[in-house]
Amino acid sequence: MSNKPWNQEELDYLESKWGEISIPGIAKKLNRSIDAVKCMAFRTGLTRHIHSGEYITLNQLMKALGRGSVHTYTLISWVENRGLPIKLKRSVNKKFRVIFLSDFWKWAKVNRKFINFAKFDENMLGEEPNWVKEQRKADIMFAAYKNTPWTKEEDDLLRFLLNSYSNSYRDISVRLKRTEGALKRRMITLKIKQRPLKADNHTPWTFEETKTLTELLDKGYKAEVIAEYIDRSASAIKGKIERMQKTA
Numbered sequence: 001m002s003n004k005p006w007n008q009e010e011l012d013y014l015e016s017k018w019g020e021i022s023i024p025g026i027a028k029k030l031n032r033s034i035d036a037v038k039c040m041a042f043r044t045g046l047t048r049h050i051h052s053g054e055y056i057t058l059n060q061l062m063k064a065l066g067r068g069s070v071h072t073y074t075l076i077s078w079v080e081n082r083g084l085p086i087k088l089k090r091s092v093n094k095k096f097r098v099i100f101l102s103d104f105w106k107w108a109k110v111n112r113k114f115i116n117f118a119k120f121d122e123n124m125l126g127e128e129p130n131w132v133k134e135q136r137k138a139d140i141m142f143a144a145y146k147n148t149p150w151t152k153e154e155d156d157l158l159r160f161l162l163n164s165y166s167n168s169y170r171d172i173s174v175r176l177k178r179t180e181g182a183l184k185r186r187m188i189t190l191k192i193k194q195r196p197l198k199a200d201n202h203t204p205w206t207f208e209e210t211k212t213l214t215e216l217l218d219k220g221y222k223a224e225v226i227a228e229y230i231d232r233s234a235s236a237i238k239g240k241i242e243r244m245q246k247t248a
Helices: 008-017 023-030 034-043 058-064 072-080 101-110 130-143 152-163 169-176 180-189 207-218 234-247
Strands: 055-057 087-091 094-100
Touching: 008 023, 008 034, 023 034, 055 058, 055 101, 058 094, 094 101, 152 169, 152 180, 169 180, 169 234, 180 234, 207 234
Parallel strands: none
Antiparallel strands: 055 094, 087 094
């Protein structure tokens, strides 16, 4: 960690992010120790930070994950249904829902497919476990597939690609950057009768394909992204995953 004098850019960052992200996150960004950040905050007159350096408020965690403020959905889906380990802390005469960072990372590893790390800036909460980097890469690749409303240009291109009778679901998915499921739903909405070329799903999976699938699945990659590494459709990959899970 650096012990050089603070410059104005660092001081501006400290002031702008104080109370917004965790102290470990600020320390990581500035390449300074947590104690150095706390000391400078005290010297510059910043008010007490709810983040002790060991924990973060639930509200700030949701913001860090790109989900905004805490809602009833968060408490039910994240806390009640998935067991996010929050605790109550008192500050003066207020209570805050907090989660210790060590507890969060243990929980996050188990629930990694539920979290969208594409919206989670690197080191926002300080030092990250090694597996987070790979998960963020997987989520960023999946985020490249659009979920925005379809445009007329996309609808026209979809019709053109289907009418050519030379493209599979995978081909069209790559061209439009839409998931295969999104293509199927759009064809139903537009009442398009043409269908893509059928993939040869009867070709046995090779040992290398299965090994690659297993490795990428363990790292948190979704079927549409795995298809970029294996010459199979996302539907075929999902089917293979289901069969593997049934025999596990």
